[in-house]
Amino acid sequence: MKSRALRPLGLAAGIATAAIVLAGCSTGGGEQSDPNAPVTLTIATFNDFGYTDALLQEYMDENPNVKIVHNKAATSNDARANYFQKLGKTGLADIEAIEVDWLPEVMQYSDMLAPVPTDLTDRWLDWKVKAATDADGNLIGYGTDIGPEAVCYRSDLFQAAGLPTDRAEVGKLFDGDWANYFKVGDQYVAATGKAFYDSAGGTYQGMINQVEAAYENPSDGKITATTNPEVKDIYDQVTAASATQSAHFSQWSDDWFAGLSNGDFATMLCPGWMLGVISGNAKDVTGWDVAPMFPNGGGNWGGSYLTIPANGKNVAAAQKLADWLTDAKTQVKAFENAGTFPSQNDALTDATLLDSTNEYFNNAPVGQIFSERATAVTVSPFKGEFYFQVNDAMQKALTRVEDGTQDAKASWDQWVSEVEAIK
DSSP, X not given: OBOOXXXXXXXXXXXXXXXXXXXXXXXXXXXXXXXXXXXXEEEEEESOOSOOHHHHHHHHHHOTTEEEEEEEESSHHHHHHHHHHHTTSSOOOSEEEEEGGGHHHHGGGGGGBOOOOGGGGGGBOHHHHHHTBOTTSOBOOEEEEEEEXXXXXXXXXXXXXXXXXXXXXXXXXXXXXXXXXXXXXXXXXXXXXXXXXXXXXXXHHHHHTTOTTSSBOTTTOOBOGGGOHHHHHHHHHHHHHHHHHBOOOOTTSHHHHHHHHHTSEEEEEEETTHHHHHHHHOTTOOOEEEESOOTTSOOEEEEEEEEOBTTOTTHHHHHHHHHHHTSHHHHHHHHHHHOOEEOBTTGGGOHHHHTOBBTTTTTBOHHHHHHHXXXXXXXXXXXXXXXXXXXXXXXXHHHHHHTTSSOHHHHHHHHHHHHXXXX
């Protein structure tokens, strides 16, 4: 069975707002005592969660008393702004989707969200649950999709470089640590004189996502980034390799999108949703494939949750719908609709998912590959209050090295100064 390409839930892409209104006015008053009383539930998402009209109609057919209004924000940035402006106040939907990248801020207001019932917490991958569990042990989000990582590569460019092209053989080639990945990069550059991967920033992100506490101490929240040897080691590895191996294209830039087609780089780190980005922007290229391996083990980039504001009008009914939307059967249907890769344990062993292939990527068995990559993840990085300020500063530091504004040492020193000024 073919699947649709996975899509990036974290991109601020200009996807038109598409609301499906399946009912009239929403219910007034507080939580209803009669579970069979008519109720209108609102759900707010962004980009594409795979919640089609037909999928939501299934739930309404099973629950005739429920009518659903689905509001889709134009971008995830719009959804984020609305969420934090209204959380704890009024105006949010009964169910609000959030990105994993919002969690450091969301956790500061976890008491404003209805916890997921404890009997459901074992349905998701452990690291998916851990990332959204607050200090009191409450899971505050129903896991939707995840972004397990593999490596996408151009088989035609590998062939020209004298490297293996079969995905299983390429997987063996990449089986090892990051030093091994960069060693393969040296071989590719020596054979072709061309860049091996797209950017220092994208590669760094894949590496730092494997560090459990990169920037802050989980026990007290203090920033430890500038003295963490793992951060410095990753920075040094990336900047040293990027001097010859990187195409120096910042991800999501015009040059980067063009590079997906014109062969400016041969590999890129590839969470499942990245498949849709590649196939959608390099439609005429026939060489892209997916290696069933990720350097240094497993890694995750991206994913989302459904949250339920605790002061909502229909909390119990919203919990029931969120439960249904994130059960194994529905997650597989969402994957078929939009390529959103499931986070539910039972979904990862579902035959429909495991049989899914992607024609564009040489009929790669993407369901099997990314299910294996999901279970290979062992680290759920701690992201505290200052994580994204520190990481954003790091991405800018890497960009300065890539564009030649500063050398690696000067850019690191500036980053240290910027981080020390955060708190």
